[in-house]
Amino acid sequence: MDILNLVDISVHYDAVVALDNVSLGVSEGEVVAVMGPNGAGKSTVLKAIMGLAPVVGGEVYWQQRPLEAATHEIVKQGISFVPQGRRVFTHLTVAENLEMGCLYLNNAAEKARRLDSVMELFPILHQKRDDLASQMSGGQQQMLALGRGLMAAPDVLLLDEPTLGLAPIVVKEVFQKVAEISDRLNTTILVVEHNIKGVLDIVDRAYVLDKGRVVHDGTPQSVRDTDILTQVFLGS
Numbered sequence: 001m002d003i004l005n006l007v008d009i010s011v012h013y014d015a016v017v018a019l020d021n022v023s024l025g026v027s028e029g030e031v032v033a034v035m036g037p038n039g040a041g042k043s044t045v046l047k048a049i050m051g052l053a054p055v056v057g058g059e060v061y062w063q064q065r066p067l068e069a070a071t072h073e074i075v076k077q078g079i080s081f082v083p084q085g086r087r088v089f090t091h092l093t094v095a096e097n098l099e100m101g102c103l104y105l106n107n108a109a110e111k112a113r114r115l116d117s118v119m120e121l122f123p124i125l126h127q128k129r130d131d132l133a134s135q136m137s138g139g140q141q142q143m144l145a146l147g148r149g150l151m152a153a154p155d156v157l158l159l160d161e162p163t164l165g166l167a168p169i170v171v172k173e174v175f176q177k178v179a180e181i182s183d184r185l186n187t188t189i190l191v192v193e194h195n196i197k198g199v200l201d202i203v204d205r206a207y208v209l210d211k212g213r214v215v216h217d218g219t220p221q222s223v224r225d226t227d228i229l230t231q232v233f234l235g236s
């Protein structure tokens, strides 16, 4: 059963129709990709879930109930968002950045437990826990952004372009880490990615968006077997 659903979601930025009646669903434990060319509406899907986009129609359902809370409440309810561009706090240490992921939590013991478990998953964050985030490489900052997202102990992790701007070897490490999060924590993951080959290797299912509409939904093999990506990327 789906734990997160978008039903006929439309998002308009003034005259720009970013999403046009988009429906998609994610089941518990699944890793699902959202792919498509620039401007297709991929990031807007994640923003619509988080209450960060001007939704003009449709409904987002979380665990079968309409999700109409403010963004910080959505995080508390179990959906965590790792935005494009990492957005780490460069003037804070690694540990301080991680703590920003569960600022709302008033339980020091639980905070410490989460910090330990994230650092176990990301040894580099443990190693650099007292370093400023500004001293980290792009790949390490991406690991920090993922770790910060996990500090909310989410049921669902929304990832916006986690490999953007990273060197090929680091891209591989990020995909491996995303797969590891799914395997070890059983976190449900919805990931927007431009790296088609890499992401298709780690997901259970993929949606292809074009001009604000879903044009394909299926297994990675179903995407590879059609020419849908050629069509949308070449605009044919």
Ligand SMILES: Nc1ncnc2c1ncn2[C@@H]1O[C@H](COP(=O)(O)OP(=O)(O)OP(=O)(O)O)[C@@H](O)[C@H]1O
Residues within 6 Å of the ligand: 013, 016, 017, 018, 036, 037, 038, 039, 040, 041, 042, 043, 044, 045
């Ligand atoms: N804040 C905004 N104001 C106005 N238009 C916006 C805004 N955010 C997105 N758009 C427009 O909405 C459409 C969808 O944008 P979105 O960022 O969701 O696409 P995307 O598929 O994630 O693209 P990219 O791969 O370039 O990140 C685009 O036409 C974009 O220009």
